[in-house]
Amino acid sequence: MFLRLLSFSMTGRIKNICLLAAGGVVWIIPFFWAGTKLGRLPVRVPDRLWQQYNAAGLFTLRCSTWSDWHIEIRRVGSGEWHALDMAEVSPMPATGYRQRMDRILGDTRSKKIGESLRRRLAVWMVQKLEQQTGQQVTGVRYLHRSWQTNTPELAFPAGHWDGDEALHAPTRVSKLGEYEVVNGRATPMQSKSTVPVPVPQPRIFRRAPAAAPSANA
């Protein structure tokens, strides 16, 4: 049997069989396994390789809520917080109606790096806004907003997703962090005050007639 298999272009065939086997072991099997989300492989795979394999298996979970990230800034001499147009600091779009910055903010929820990353990002944004628009900003805060699915507002939408448009759905707003930025350094504001600062629900998300803000600091 093997003689028959090898009779045609023996060395070329062996080389091709080896290549196919190597392709299966190095690419196909780990790529498949990573995509199934059934867990890590029994052998240690470096992060770079694991990331490479982890391409399949998207949108696997039911979404009971949809959320986005929202940045507010406080200008010099003003006590009010203003919504920052994300495109001013991060015009690069990502998948969905999101910017690349949304993905970065999503990752700042990681407990391990969240605090330091948000501080670094706050300093960077203040510098960027000053360079690009001349705005003098002293405070940056990050909010996470979420909306329940299967509500009339989300299940019967008028058009595409638009986080900036009036969305009359009940909105849960939680604060990820609030920082004062002075001389290129970001300091958490909460550390100065023991009283939790309520986060008002943005006007456009309030139900008519205006409901009390549902803030979760």
Added chain:
Amino acid sequence: MNNASTSGTRGNGLLSRCVTALVDDIDALPLRVFEVLFTATFLLRLGWLGLSWREWLTEEGFHLNAAELAAVGCPEPLPLLNAAGAVVLAVAICLSAAGLILNKVRRLALLGLFACALYTQGVDWMSASSISKLFVGVYGILLLTPGYIQDAASKRLMISAVPVRLVQGTLICMYLASGIAKGFSGDWLKHNDVLYTLMQGVFRTDFAAWCLRTLPVWSWTTMQWTTLLFELEAPVLFCVQKLRPIAFVTGIGLHLMIALMMKNLIFFSVQMVSFYALFVTPEQWRRLGVCGRTLLRRLLPC
């Protein structure tokens, strides 16, 4: 004894046929078409990302450092570029893509495309996605496997079946793994409204909004089950030649719906559909070519 020997011969014959189908030289036309379509997708995707090249590739954008990336499971980032470096990268991408599309200096073109795919993914993990990973994987396969040869008798372009089977396997594994992840690691078998809730969020286009307003909830459940069944049955649908029309209609329909309903996922859809070129036989491609030429002659009589 005779029966045993007959079944043994049959077994050997089957094994021999399998090995022949998996590694021997085959007509290269489907792979040529695939390379052209896949590279066009690569250009489309990088062109779109390139519109924001300053944020993507240079210090002007905010980039996570190595420690931050490690915390979210990503490897160290590759060095950023300056404006001149970005121009060099763009030229390298265009020249390599042209080389592969025109089948000139193919190996060098593949090396260029693989390096560019690897770099554009590694320089900014925050804009990388499944698409980027597939570009790296597929160009890697094409780079490391045997190239084209010309058949002496027919003068046709031939290639070892190895790269074709590995790339075909990538598509099938992509679907099957996604089906398993959805059905067994995810919620698709536990809830009937998974697709319905997915469409309500940040990916929702105007078309998806119209569908949400118009279609009954049971139709979303039907789409959910169709998608799941298609993904789980992909190995059979794509490997059995007679079932391929079902695979093509369902698969292209699925990707069309993704492209229409989910913002900016068109690149993923186009990339996945480009893999289908490998499941069309050389004879079918030739017939399509003849039809295309005839149609062009009718449309452009001069």
